Amino acid sequence: MKLQRRGFLSGTLAVTGTALGLRGRALAANAPAASPAPAARAGDLSSWKAVRDQFPLTRERINLALMLLTSHPRPVRDAIDRHRRGFDDDPVTYFHENVERSERALRESAAAYLGTHADEVAITGNTTTGLALLYGGLPLARGQEIVTSTHDHYVTYESLRLRSVHTGAPYRKVQLYAAPETATEDEIVSNLVKGVGPRTRAVAVTWVHSSTGVKLPIRRMADAIADLNKKRAESDRVLLCVDGVHGFGVESEAMADLGCDFFVAGCHKWIFGPRGTGLVWGRADAWKGHTGLIPTFDWGAFELWMKGQPPDSLPPGPRTTPGGFQSFEHRWALPEAFAFHQQLGRARVTARIHELSTRCKDGLAAIPSVKLRTPRSEALSAGLVCFEVAGKEPKAVVAYLATRKIVASTTPYAQSFARFSPSILNTPEEVDRAVAEVRAFAS
Ligand SMILES: Cc1ncc(COP(=O)(O)O)c(C=O)c1O
Numbered sequence: 001m002k003l004q005r006r007g008f009l010s011g012t013l014a015v016t017g018t019a020l021g022l023r024g025r026a027l028a029a030n031a032p033a034a035s036p037a038p039a040a041r042a043g044d045l046s047s048w049k050a051v052r053d054q055f056p057l058t059r060e061r062i063n064l065a066l067m068l069l070t071s072h073p074r075p076v077r078d079a080i081d082r083h084r085r086g087f088d089d090d091p092v093t094y095f096h097e098n099v100e101r102s103e104r105a106l107r108e109s110a111a112a113y114l115g116t117h118a119d120e121v122a123i124t125g126n127t128t129t130g131l132a133l134l135y136g137g138l139p140l141a142r143g144q145e146i147v148t149s150t151h152d153h154y155v156t157y158e159s160l161r162l163r164s165v166h167t168g169a170p171y172r173k174v175q176l177y178a179a180p181e182t183a184t185e186d187e188i189v190s191n192l193v194k195g196v197g198p199r200t201r202a203v204a205v206t207w208v209h210s211s212t213g214v215k216l217p218i219r220r221m222a223d224a225i226a227d228l229n230k231k232r233a234e235s236d237r238v239l240l241c242v243d244g245v246h247g248f249g250v251e252s253e254a255m256a257d258l259g260c261d262f263f264v265a266g267c268h269k270w271i272f273g274p275r276g277t278g279l280v281w282g283r284a285d286a287w288k289g290h291t292g293l294i295p296t297f298d299w300g301a302f303e304l305w306m307k308g309q310p311p312d313s314l315p316p317g318p319r320t321t322p323g324g325f326q327s328f329e330h331r332w333a334l335p336e337a338f339a340f341h342q343q344l345g346r347a348r349v350t351a352r353i354h355e356l357s358t359r360c361k362d363g364l365a366a367i368p369s370v371k372l373r374t375p376r377s378e379a380l381s382a383g384l385v386c387f388e389v390a391g392k393e394p395k396a397v398v399a400y401l402a403t404r405k406i407v408a409s410t411t412p413y414a415q416s417f418a419r420f421s422p423s424i425l426n427t428p429e430e431v432d433r434a435v436a437e438v439r440a441f442a443s
Contacts, residue, residue: 042075042340048352051344052425062430065409067210067246067384067421070272075340079333080274087329095328100299102332107317109335110279113342114263115254119315120287122280123331124322127245128155130264130280132293133320134241135159135204136166139289141235144201146171151180151209154412156243160204171204180212180373183380189220196228202239207258208246211413213374213384215251218242222259239286245269245278250353250382252346261286270383270423273337274330280320287316297323349424353383356422356431360385363435369442373417386417389442394418397441404437 044050057063057071072080086094107118114121124130135146136159146160150173160171174195177183196203203225208215222240229237241262247253248263249270255263262282267273282290292311295301298318301311311319341349358378365372369390375381389397394410397418401408411417418438422431 042073042343045344048424048427052427054340055425057425061405061407062426062434063407064420064422064426064430064434065407066423066425067269068409069275070268070270071425072274073272073337073340075336076272076274076333079336080329083329083332095325098332099328102328103298105335106332109338110267110281113338114279114281115256116281117284119317120281120284121317122320123317123334124278124280125276125326126268126278127243127264127266128278129322130266130278131155131159131243132162133322134262134264134280134282134290135163135202136293137291137320138163138202138239138241139291140167140169140201143199144236145169145197145199146202146204147195147197147200148173148204149195149206150175151177151211151214152204152206153210153243156204156206176205176216177214180209180214180386181371181375183214183375185217185220185379188216189224192221193224193228196225196238200238201236202241204241204243206243206246207248208244208250208382208384210246210384210419211386211411211415212417213381213386213419215247215380215382217379218258218260219253226259246384247382249341250350252350255281255283267334267337271337272340274333276327276330277334277337282316284316287320290316290320292320294322294324296321297325344424352424353422354378356426356428357381357383357385359428360420360422360431360435363432364438367435367439367442370438383421383423385420385422386411387419387438388417389438392441397438400441401434401437406434406437408434 042054054073055071086098104118106123107121110121110123111118122133124133138146146169148156148160148171163169164171174191176188176191192203205216205221207218225238225240232238239261242258242260242264244263245265246269248265249272262280264280266278268275268277296311296319298311298314298321300314300318304311304313361372361374361376364370364385364387365376371388371390373386373388374384388394394416398408398410409419411419420434
């Protein structure tokens with residue numbers, strides 16, 4: 001079905017296909033032919049110094065808290081600027097000329113990075129929106145529950161609580177490990193298996209805990225759940241749902257390696273994507289029965305709506321992607337971040353982050369009054385390093401470090417720790433400086 005709108009927008013444009021939708025084409029006598037340039041390569045990334053030079057991040061401070069929000073590397077910045085100029089010049093024409101290709105490129109670049117199919121990926125504004133969409137729309141029959149853990153982030157709990165308020169769907173928490181620093185894979189997997197009950201339909205966990213730095217063995221957890229599922233009917237199958245934000249852009253696993261059913265992440269932390277971007281991936285069969293919460297702007301949904309039908313027949317990714325006009329200059333620059341990461345080399349990124357985190361942990365562990373709360377094992381940790389200093393509040397540690405021009409963070413949990421998150425923008429010398437400042441404060 002075609003929507004004909006002649007004279008839309010002050011009579012200067014005749015828009016065929018859509019006024020708002022994502023398959024529009026603007027036909028205008030003198031419309032600017034602005035379009036996004038193809039992904040630019042970042043240039044030389046062969047040394048970590050060259051990589052650091054791609055970021056305008058201040059050199060005045062050592063930043064060990066970029067796990068919260070990234071600075072943009074050059075290709076992402078350039079793409080944002082290019083799109084912004086196009087939108088500022090002629091927002092509606094630029095939108096119509098670029099929306100279909102850019103939205104497709106967005107999902108395809110995310111899917112290539114995840115190792116999945118573009119139709120399985122929904123684009124969101126951050127992890128929080130992704131988790132709310134995922135847990136808000138999971139198909140739960142009466143009496144079916146969601147099991148989460150005691151180690152998750154506020155946004156997982158709040159998404160589950162809100163789901164429960166709206167639909168009465170029950171959820172409960174299980175403890176996966178007694179103490180983070182001594183956690184083992186066996187302990188985590190056996191507590192998970194014990195925690196899953198006959199009415200459990202989904203397990204909601206976080207890959208790398210921003211509370212402790214523990215990285216869950218998602219593959220082993222997925223295998224344990226697959227064993228449980230062998231005895232279950234399709235509609236009772238336990239779905240493994242993962243907030244993966246602090247593993248995404250740190251660890252190298254693709255979705256097939258992880259083995260989970262759903263994966264949610266923000267792209268504005270370790271991926272170096274535009275601030276205000278994120279995604280939800282679901283295995284094609286796991287998406288079955290999932291209902292949306294926010295209307296999509298995929299043009300197919302408009303077409304169905306005009307025939308009086310819901311968008312259920314659309315692929316799950318486009319169907320679940322929240323609609324409304326967006327900050328497109330940011331969103332459409334996301335493929336550049338995936339390209340940047342691929343150009344860096346994923347295994348190289350993983351190795352560097354682990355090298356710096358291990359160095360950081362070794363240094364902190366050698367300070368007598370410091371208690372490291374993150375496991376030393378690389379299998380059970382990623383790029384987050386959580387610690388306590390005897391007799392000092394975590395916020396006092398972070399405030400002291402700020403006076404020494406070191407940016408750290410406290411964990412926003414009932415039991416709070418001080419936290420460093422070394423990234424590829426840091427050097428071993430910076431890590432050593434930060435550890436030395438902790439030693440000075442602790443003594
Ligand atoms: C584990 C975890 N999940 C989700 C979030 C929220 O991320 P976003 O800003 O992408 O919504 C955070 C915050 O950094 C987090 O630590």
